[in-house]
Amino acid sequence: MSAGRDRKYYMVGGKGGVGKTSLSSSLAVKFAMNGHPTLLVSTDPAHSLSDSLAQDVTGGVPVCVDGTDAQLYAMEVDPNQAKEEFAAFAKQTDMSQGAKDFMGSVGLGGLADQLGDLKLGELLDTPPPGLDEAIAISKVVQFIKDEKYAKFTRIVFDTAPTGHTLRLLSLPDFLDKSIGKIVRLRQKLTSATDAVKGLFGVDDGKQDEAVAKLEKLKAQLQEVKDLFRNEKTTEFVIVTIPTVLGISESGRLLSSLEKEKVPTRRLVVNQIGAVTKDAQTAVNFCAVKAKDQRRAMEMLDEDAGLRGLRRIEAPLFDMEIRGVPALQFMAGQVWTE
Missing domain, CATH: 3.40.50.300 (P-loop containing nucleotide triphosphate hydrolases)
Known part of the structure; x- marks a missing residue:
């Protein structure tokens, strides 16, 4: 050794x-x-x-x-501090029901449904076991x-x-898919109208920053998986x-x-x-x-x-x-x- x-x-x-x-x-x-x-x-x-x-x-x-x-x-x-840092940032990607209703009225209901299906609130308010250690x-x-x-x-x-370790092993793949979806949807929103962009309560620069942070996290988790x-x-x-x-x-x-x-x-x-x-x-x-x-x-x-x-x-x-x-x-x- x-x-x-x-x-x-x-x-x-x-x-x-x-x-x-x-x-x-x-x-x-x-x-x-x-x-x-x-x-x-x-x-x-x-x-x-x-x-x-x-x-x-x-x-x-x-x-x-x-x-x-x-x-x-x-x-x-x-690990708990790392989890809290992620949760605090990631809450920005969730959407209220009012935002979804508005998106439906401007012809973007399908995109709103996709965001809803991700259940981002659940994922980010209570990050999955293993996320902290990852x-x-x-x-x-x-x-x-x-x-x-x-x-x-x-x-x-x-x-x-053991139990925590087993959840950790399968976590990178799960988050890789979830974060990938979030990034793609955020990019779609970036190309939408100014009114829809405002649904997140952030300007273009901050949306780009959010996508960049998610991409960075995704890359880090991929590095852990490869390791x-x-x-x-x-x-x-x-x-x-x-x-x-x-x-x-x-x-x-x-x-x-x-x-x-x-x-x-x-x-x-x-x-x-x-x-x-x-x-x-x-x-x-x-x-x-x-x-x-x-x-x-x-x-x-x-x-x-x-x-x-x-x-x-x-x-x-x-x-x-x-x-x-x-x-x-x-x-x-x-x-x-």
């Missing part, structure tokens, strides 16, 4: 509570210690990256992580094009739990724990990733308890736990998709993994080729 100096993206995701943040942080520390200028980004609305690193990385801009010789930077992106990731992609941050050769995303599917630069790492629920959800996640053509080659099974026979005899709880874990691991061998991934087994540590030294120790135990 550390081979080569070309930029690579790693997206770490899975069921909530399986240790995604600790594993993504330890992977980023590993890259940094191997000489890669690395950027670690959390797009999970429930951030815990600052807790994992034992350092405040809030604020939406890269912060140099102490103890990494300035090789590792980290940031928490606020915009957050697109912001990061745009951000790292800045010359100041072009040095990063490894970028690790600590993503939101997800790039075999050479991107890998999605699935994280699970040895439980029936965790393994089952991982199987569904892999199927969705394959459907969306997102490169997936590794599965990390976290929190595996190393229980000896003596401990199993002495402590009934450990015996039951070990049995449950063995059954879950057997499920991995039985699952046609998951058994084809490179499996990484991460132990259950007897200490809290927090701060760079602990993350470096964890990386040495987990991220070995």
Whole structure:
């Protein structure tokens, strides 16, 4: 994973509570210690990256992580803020019933119906799940094009739990179509009479600006979609724990990733308890736990998709993994080729 100096993206995701943040942080520390200028980004609305690193990385801009010789930077992106920014701008494209009636009276009823069919009010007042993270990731992609941050050769995303990730994967295609329709309709309105233009309550210049902003958003989402599917630069790492629920959800996640053509080659099974026979005899709880874990691991061998991934087994540590030294120790135990 550390081979080569070309930029690579790693997206770490899975069921909530399986240790995604600790594993993504330890992977980023590993890259940094191997000489890669690395950027670690959390797009999970429930951030815990600052807790994992034992350092405040809030604020939406890269912060140099102490103890990494300035090789590792980290940031928490606020997806909700991105969603609010989009919703505030996008409300301009909606139409009132009075505007539709007027358009009908001047022979443009068909266009008004098309606008109504888009249900823009619903889309923009309550953006679809996944939009916040998609915009957050697109912001990061745009951000790292800045010359100041072009040095990063490894970028690790600590993503939101599985359900959110699945919605995110299908979102770019959905929004690409929706925004495309909005742009085309806005362009039609631009060529209509001055009275119809006024229905949006903006002048020609502002309408052109609105179309330009939508086109820019569309292009950014397309960039995110292309990034997800790039075999050479991107890998999605699935994280699970040895439980029936965790393994089952991982199987569904892999199927969705394959459907969306997102490169997936590794599965990390976290929190595996190393229980000896003596401990199993002495402590009934450990015996039951070990049995449950063995059954879950057997499920991995039985699952046609998951058994084809490179499996990484991460132990259950007897200490809290927090701060760079602990993350470096964890990386040495987990991220070995």
